[in-house]
Amino acid sequence: MRSLIIVVALLLTACASEPKVTPPPRLATAESAMKAAQRAWQGERYADAAASWQVAFEAYRSIDHWPGQGEARLGLAQAFSRQGETAAARNVLLGMPEQALFPAPLRTRAAYQLALLAVSAPPEADARLAQARALCAAPCAVSAQLDNLEARLNLQRDPALAAQRVAAVLVLGEVAPAAERAHALRLQAELLLNDGDATTARISLLQAITIDKQLAESMFLADDFALLVRVQQALGDAAGQREAEARLASLCAAFRAPACRNL
Known part of the structure; x- marks a missing residue:
């Protein structure tokens, strides 16, 4: 019994002494920027949110992280849209629904956001809405x-x-x-x-x-x-x-x- 206690104690000591794993610098930059963007968005500071999402986008893109850069682009487009910069928001999203390297849920959201941006042009909005429905797997989130x-x-x-x-x-x-x-x-x-x-x-x-x-x-x-x-x-x-x-x-x-x- 004494030996078992010693073994367990040694294992716990070993686990406690393991160094904390930190993400690589570029990934850490991207993740930090994403958190900053979310805080700014929740505070309705859309210019600050856009700046942080831009940083995250560039960082994710530089390490070939497609889910991360997709999330950052969606956020950046929303921030531009809230500031009335419709053309800028649209430019950020163009190409996303068609790019298979992005996860399907992100492509769906991009098509949906493009449809929202086109509500004053119903034919385009209808086409983007149909695209979003086609991309959204059942059950559609x-x-x-x-x-x-x-x-x-x-x-x-x-x-x-x-x-x-x-x-x-x-x-x-x-x-x-x-x-x-x-x-x-x-x-x-x-x-x-x-x-x-x-x-x-x-x-x-x-x-x-x-x-x-x-x-x-x-x-x-x-x-x-x-x-x-x-x-x-x-x-x-x-x-x-x-x-x-x-x-x-x-x-x-x-x-x-x-x-x-x-x-």
Whole structure:
């Protein structure tokens, strides 16, 4: 028994004395930059996030690390997009969906982001959305995002299809990401408003606002309040409309979201 205790003690001592493994310098640089980018993104410091993702991208690219450089490119494109630099975001992503060296989930996300960037040009957005669906293996991890985007593209041209896609997201419940549930509720509110049912639209939109406030996402809240202004106006609720306008103006004074452009 004494010998067993001595052997175990020696093994523990050996394990404790093993040197800590540190990543190679270029990999350490990339990983550190990725963490810095995420912190900046969460703090809505998009220029800082873009700078860090650029560092990570170059570091990963220099060591032939395709998953890492793919993640960095996706992040960099999002940061450019949040700053209104649509062309720069698109340039970062071009070629990613077609490049088989990237993992399929990253290629799917790249096609999806390209579709988002092309919402004002429906033919291109439709093509990129179809590409994302083709790349996404079943079960598709981003099905809620793809369904919401398809609903958004069809709000005017095919409301019935849009409603089907929104319903597909909402039926997932807690399985869908919270941001996508809120997005689906906002799309549902817009569909209801377009159909003349402002009362039910308001109920759906208030549910979206509750989720977006929990997420503390400025851009999504700006979209919510901009739509709430329209809903309150359709209801003839002047006081409610003024309140919605005040909430939107206050948010836009701190954060310039796309929904703030008309203020």
